[in-house]
Amino acid sequence: MAKTRVGIFGAGYIASVHADILANDGRVELVDVADMVASNATRLANQIGDAQVGSELEDLFRMDVDTVYITTPNTTHVAPVVSCLERGLNVFCEKPMATDAAGGERIREAALASRGVYNLGMNRRYAYTHDKLKTLIDSGDLEAHSAQLKLNRGELLNPPWTADPNKTGGFLYETTIHQIDLLQYLFGPVATLRCAARSAISASEFDDFSMLFTFESGTVATLSSSAHSGWSFPFERVEIYGRYATATTEELERIRYALDLEQVVKTEDYTHIPFAEKGGYAEENRLFINALQNGDKPPVDVNEASTLNLLLASIYESARDNREIDFTARRRETIG
Ligand SMILES: NC(=O)c1ccc[n+]([C@@H]2O[C@H](COP(=O)([O-])OP(=O)(O)OC[C@H]3O[C@@H](n4cnc5c(N)ncnc54)[C@H](O)[C@@H]3O)[C@@H](O)[C@H]2O)c1
Known part of the structure; x- marks a missing residue:
């Protein structure tokens, strides 16, 4: 089975929690990290080894990733999630899905039309x-x-x-x-x-x-x-x-x-x-990668996320x- 090629968009606190977990999952290749603050992207790339560094979502697309982690602040999730799904990429997005009902509906429509898998990060x-x-x-x-x-x-x-x-x-x-x-x-x-x-x-x-x-x-x-x-x-x-x-x-x-x-x-x-184990972060990532590799249901799929x-x-x-x-x-x- 080919490795899941992951790009991370938003290289702050929670991105580093996920990146550490993914770096220890042999099924994953961490390809690229993008952040509008260059020093944040570089710091996270250095933390996990030899990932490339970018500043925009398009930098991840150019690196041919198949899966994107969206870990930017709450009100900036909808547009990048929809862009990824429209390209058929898998998405793991941190909570919240959106910050109003309309944003959640845009994501649900994009996910239902996409061959990519959508998952909402709900570690608790x-x-x-x-x-x-x-x-x-x-x-x-x-x-x-x-x-x-x-x-x-x-x-x-x-x-x-x-x-x-x-x-x-x-x-x-x-x-x-x-x-x-x-x-x-x-x-x-x-x-x-x-x-x-x-x-x-x-x-x-x-x-x-x-x-x-x-x-x-x-x-x-x-x-x-x-x-x-x-x-x-x-x-x-x-x-x-x-x-x-x-x-x-x-x-x-x-x-x-x-x-x-x-x-x-x-x-x-x-x-x-x-902390990453008892807080549920390790398990939510394991389950998400299982879904991509084995076709299992993702831990919090788009209908569950939309209902929430x-x-x-x-x-x-x-x-x-x-x-x-x-x-x-x-x-x-x-x-x-
Ligand atoms: N599940 C949890 O326990 C948990 C914990 C913390 C944060 N979160 C969620 O994770 C998300 C990120 O939170 P955080 O604490 O890591 O924030 P953070 O401020 O530490 O990191 C956010 C990063 O995104 C970058 N960024 C912001 N706007 C951007 C844009 N338009 N393009 C590219 N990069 C951009 C910032 O430069 C920063 O590096 C939030 O949605 C938050 O709710 C979840």
């Missing part, structure tokens, strides 16, 4: 804590009757662009997208949603959210997310309640669960596992209009 699914939750639920050991999730950020001050919704698309697209994706990954399709939000500190966007979801599976869940709440541990948590059973995650570090009233509470602690994108837009709409949204109907109308 494969974090050890969440992988354990998924195994408990799918095995039937934990029936998720209800759940409460939270994902807070310490502040939107560092770096300063995190406070600019023109760059992030909004706090939910920047941060809370991870827990919103987990909701559907763990509990299945959302049936209805309602969100109340306020701008407690930010001048230009909602920064505190309380959300209520019902699922077609019957599960009910709440998600609370605050942008300026400090960094006290754990700022990220999933808590699931079942039949005399509870499972709770603390950050990506630990999970505690008890599956019966008289059972010992079990703890798994991943503190010593390397529509869900985010619908949560903001619910907050703005102060009303519940029938998401089952909306998803069927838009995505099928």
Whole structure:
């Protein structure tokens, strides 16, 4: 099998996480790195060995790559993703897919017409804590009757662009997208949603959210997310309640669960596992390359990504209009 020839567009923080993983995958050849800041491209190329360096997406096309990682900032994903798909290239794009419903629809149309494979990078699914939750639920050991999730950020001050919704698309697209994706990954399709939000500190966007979801599976869940709440541990948590059973995650570090009233509470602690493994980055890349090499389903395909994108837009709409949204109907109308 020929190696997957990868180009990376956007050579910042998360690109270096993916590049380190790909550099250790014998099925991959890292061909080219492009960034509008030349020193960023050079630094990443040096980090991974002998990749070529460019400044534009077209530089990757000239190097005959078959797969492109899009790792530029949030509001700059749609145009390069569509360009790659129109050329029949495979795409791994970091979250978010887009920062509005129309952008997600443009990508979905391009992906459905392309021979290239589209995948959205949602590493949290494969974090050890969440992988354990998924195994408990799918095995039937934990029936998720209800759940409460939270994902807070310490502040939107560092770096300063995190406070600019023109760059992030909004706090939910920047941060809370991870827990919103987990909701559907763990509990299945959302049936209805309602969100109340306020701008407690930010001048230009909602920064505190309380959300209520019902699922077609019957599960009910709440998600609370605050942008300026400090960094006290754990700022990220999933808590699931079942039949005399509870499972709770603390950050990506630990999970505690008890599956019966008289059972010992079990703890798994991943503190010593390397970040790229316990954070799910290694697994999402393995699964993506499997999809390209073996024809497997990519980990977060374009329909799942589109549903997530529509869900985010619908949560903001619910907050703005102060009303519940029938998401089952909306998803069927838009995505099928
Ligand atoms: N899954 C995760 O855990 C995770 C973590 C961090 C970031 N991300 C996502 O990854 C993306 C990148 O975030 P980051 O933290 O690596 O940002 P970053 O600022 O460290 O890197 C972005 C890079 O893109 C380059 N760039 C910006 N616009 C460009 C353009 N038009 N053409 C070419 N290069 C351009 C910048 O020069 C920079 O080198 C964001 O969408 C972010 O949401 C995901």
